[in-house]
Amino acid sequence: MFRFIFSKLLYLVPTFMGITIIAFGFVRILPGDPVLLMAGERGISPERHAILSEQLGFDRPIWVQYFDFLGRLFQGDLGNSLVTKKPVMAEFLTLFPATVELGLVAILIATLIGVPVGVLAAIKRGSWFDQVSMTAALVGFSMPIFWWGLLLIIFFSGILGWTPVSGRISLMYFFPDVTGFMLIDSLISGQKGAFTSAISHLILPSVVLATIPLAVIARQTRSAMLEVMGEDYVRTARAKGMPPRRVIGVHALRNAMIPVITTIGLQIGVLMAGAILTETIFSWPGIGKWMIDSISRRDYPVVQSGLLLIAGLVMLVNLLVDLTYGLINPRIRHK
Amino acid sequence: MSDTTIKLSDAAIRKQMLADFWFYFRQNRGAVVGMWVFIGLVLLAVFAQVIAPHDPTQQYRDALLVPPFWQEGGSTSFLLGTDAVGRDMLSRLIYGAQYSLFIGVVVVAIALIGGIFVGLLAGFFGGWVDTVIMRVMDVILAFPSLLLALVLVAVLGPGLTNAMIAIAIVYQPHFARLTRAAVMGEKQREYVTAARVAGAGTMRLMFKTILPNCLAPLIVQATLSFSSAVLDSAALGFLGMGAQPPSSEWGTMLAEAREFILRAWWVVTLPGLAILISVLAINLMGDGLRDALDPKLKRS
Numbered sequence: 173m174f175r176f177i178f179s180k181l182l183y184l185v186p187t188f189m190g191i192t193i194i195a196f197g198f199v200r201i202l203p204g205d206p207v208l209l210m211a212g213e214r215g216i217s218p219e220r221h222a223i224l225s226e227q228l229g230f231d232r233p234i235w236v237q238y239f240d241f242l243g244r245l246f247q248g249d250l251g252n253s254l255v256t257k258k259p260v261m262a263e264f265l266t267l268f269p270a271t272v273e274l275g276l277v278a279i280l281i282a283t284l285i286g287v288p289v290g291v292l293a294a295i296k297r298g299s300w301f302d303q304v305s306m307t308a309a310l311v312g313f314s315m316p317i318f319w320w321g322l323l324l325i326i327f328f329s330g331i332l333g334w335t336p337v338s339g340r341i342s343l344m345y346f347f348p349d350v351t352g353f354m355l356i357d358s359l360i361s362g363q364k365g366a367f368t369s370a371i372s373h374l375i376l377p378s379v380v381l382a383t384i385p386l387a388v389i390a391r392q393t394r395s396a397m398l399e400v401m402g403e404d405y406v407r408t409a410r411a412k413g414m415p416p417r418r419v420i421g422v423h424a425l426r427n428a429m430i431p432v433i434t435t436i437g438l439q440i441g442v443l444m445a446g447a448i449l450t451e452t453i454f455s456w457p458g459i460g461k462w463m464i465d466s467i468s469r470r471d472y473p474v475v476q477s478g479l480l481l482i483a484g485l486v487m488l489v490n491l492l493v494d495l496t497y498g499l500i501n502p503r504i505r506h507k
Numbered sequence: 508m509s510d511t512t513i514k515l516s517d518a519a520i521r522k523q524m525l526a527d528f529w530f531y532f533r534q535n536r537g538a539v540v541g542m543w544v545f546i547g548l549v550l551l552a553v554f555a556q557v558i559a560p561h562d563p564t565q566q567y568r569d570a571l572l573v574p575p576f577w578q579e580g581g582s583t584s585f586l587l588g589t590d591a592v593g594r595d596m597l598s599r600l601i602y603g604a605q606y607s608l609f610i611g612v613v614v615v616a617i618a619l620i621g622g623i624f625v626g627l628l629a630g631f632f633g634g635w636v637d638t639v640i641m642r643v644m645d646v647i648l649a650f651p652s653l654l655l656a657l658v659l660v661a662v663l664g665p666g667l668t669n670a671m672i673a674i675a676i677v678y679q680p681h682f683a684r685l686t687r688a689a690v691m692g693e694k695q696r697e698y699v700t701a702a703r704v705a706g707a708g709t710m711r712l713m714f715k716t717i718l719p720n721c722l723a724p725l726i727v728q729a730t731l732s733f734s735s736a737v738l739d740s741a742a743l744g745f746l747g748m749g750a751q752p753p754s755s756e757w758g759t760m761l762a763e764a765r766e767f768i769l770r771a772w773w774v775v776t777l778p779g780l781a782i783l784i785s786v787l788a789i790n791l792m793g794d795g796l797r798d799a800l801d802p803k804l805k806r807s
Contacts, residue, residue: 190646202662310537310794314786316738318745319761319779322768326776330769445653449742463654464746467661479658483649 176498180491187487195480196241199472200234211254250477255469260477263462269352270340271458274450275443277374278381283436286386290393290432295420297398305390312387317446321380321453328376335372338455342369377454381446385439392435396428403427430501437493441486531799538795544788552604560586561595563602563755568593572771588773590764596773599755600781606756607737607785610671614736615729617675622682623725627713629683630690641687644680652677653739660748667740667756670749674739678732685728689721723800730793734786741782757782 208216211224225231229240244250250260289309293302328335336342340354347361355374358366400406401424409419447460455461459482466474532538551558573589574581575596581588587596629640647655652674659673660666693699694717702716743749744758752759757778764774 186642187645187649190642191649194646194650198658198662307537310790311783311787314734314738314783314790316741316758316779316782316786318742318758319775319782322761322765322775323779326768326772441651445651448651448653448657449745452746464657467657468747475658475661479650479654482651482654486651487649 177495180494180498184487184491188484191480191483191487192242192245193238195476195483196238198476198479202472245480250480251473253466253474254471255466255474260474263474264459264478264481266352267458267462270354270456271447271451271460273353273355274374274377274381274456274458275440275447277378278443278446279385279436279439281378281382282385282389282439286389287393287432290390291397291420291425291428293390293394294397294401302394306394309387309390312383313391315383315387317380317383318449318453320383321376321450324376324380325453335376340370340373340457341366342373345369377450377456380453381443381450384442384446385436388439388442389432389435393428393432396431397424400424400428430497433500434493434497437489437496440489444482444486528799532795535795535798537791538798541788541791541795544784545792548604548785548788549608551601552608555601555605559595559598559601560584561598563594563599564753565595566593567595572767572774574771575773587777588771590760590774591767591771594753596777599760600757600777602755603757603760603778603781604785606667606750606754607741607782610667610674610740611733611736611789613671614675614678614740615733617672618678618732619682619725619729621675621679623686623718625679626683626686627690627718630687631694631709631713631717633691637687640683644683647677647680650677652735653742656739656743657746657748660743665748665751667750667754670740670743671736674736674743678736681728681732682725685724686721689724690717693717693720726800727793727797730789730796734789734793737782737786737789 207221207225207228207230211228216224222231229237232240248261250264252259253263256263289305293305296302325337329337341358345358345361345363345366347357347363347366350357350360354370355367358370401420406419406423409423410416414423444460447458448464449460450456451458451461452464459478463475463478463482465471466478567585567589570582570585570589571593572591573585573593575588576583576586578588585595585597587600589595590599625640625644629637656670656673656677659676660669663669663672699712699716702712707716740749741756741758741761744756745762747762750756750759752763760778761775764771764778768775
């Protein structure tokens, strides 16, 4: 197992280096003077330009700049935002829990609905449930989620008036930031109605974000179940008179879950892309909105580091998925 | 004389293959429906000038936010109503089909050609060429596709052309990986060795001998990428990074309509519905293509 982990980690090193090269190179291939772009200033005197250039290290050879960038990266220094002047890392850490909370709830919704639907569709293959749920899954898979979010706002916020349109919690509640997760913090604060307010803010964005993963998970579960149920050992279990519930629950489901877990893990990248759109629509103060705002404000240090952090994160989650896969499936580990 | 007989049998084989393909494709009712919707979209896009009742950019200043004709205050001269500056929704939606199909075709073409070329190189030569190419592809795949496309557009400047290039770059690794895997599988087969022994050069081996036998999974991936390209370009348009106003790209139309979501449902609902229907049609078709072309990938 140790060797398996080590080989996986080793495999990631070149990819991570590639990610740092892209993030590093991004500012340097932008049209315009990188010094002005990174300093966020315009029309400055040559003297000031020289000072800035030295300050930001642009006067040194490109490879020295790159290793300097790497060195600072490993110390957790990602530079400062041009707009807020605050360290990028600090901003990231404040906003990150919001995205994690949204993403976790979304993946929970997607899994808790997607897996049972997929299993049931496979068991009742060809039934009306199978047909309706798989059609719905295909619609969900094809959904432009930014439009889906607007539709839900029209219906639940506009017509029914059930849910708020934006933000994480109503402005009338104020409590200290303990975990960064609004659901937990509002519970801890003990304020009446705070938790309900947090949930009512979270529900629409998480449903929107869950839509595509839900569709993918349902489809994947169904096909994995169908494949497993055709296997010899399932037929044997049936033939020796095991109750169908046990055959499906123990023999089929456990083995069908292996590819499904991978699929769920691989949805993290999809979630991150979805978070950009979802957070923009619902003004959810997370990483996705932060990135899109920074891109439109030309806050390049933030874009550069955000790109790096998000790609690194996705890579890490994929590694965890790989390791879990090896843990539950010995055949992979020993290959 | 012998030449013509060979050609005849070739044509007969092709015809048989096409018939086989159609037989399997037709089994999937959803795929057939998807195909008809898609054909309808293509016709709409091609004959937009003839079909659209109005110029998509013409602003009727005396008819702002007119509702669709079946609602009170609607008028039959604007069947699906008008937007905030008095442009006919129906005409804009029809012209929007042009954008979506064009984007899909261009993105898939760039990604497909690039991916096939790179994947062929990696799979055929192996060794360090393979390692370098596949590591670069891994790096591109490490970024969430929409985020990388957004940043690329930020580098290249917002606009339709740059959005298409960005999306194509992001999709290209999928094609490269598929091509590489297929090439590595085919490379060891007898017919390739036979061609090599018969004196076929590297180029001929790569493009004429091996490539045609790797196409099935690529075609399936191409349809999937087509629908994702329509979705992603609409998303970029929605975020203000794709096609720019006043163009009638569906995502851009949605972005302009956002502030009216509670006042005029039609300016928000209709462009999104158009995106959903076209993406769904292409995905349905993709499912059918997969079943018909590649029994290994069969899902159900």
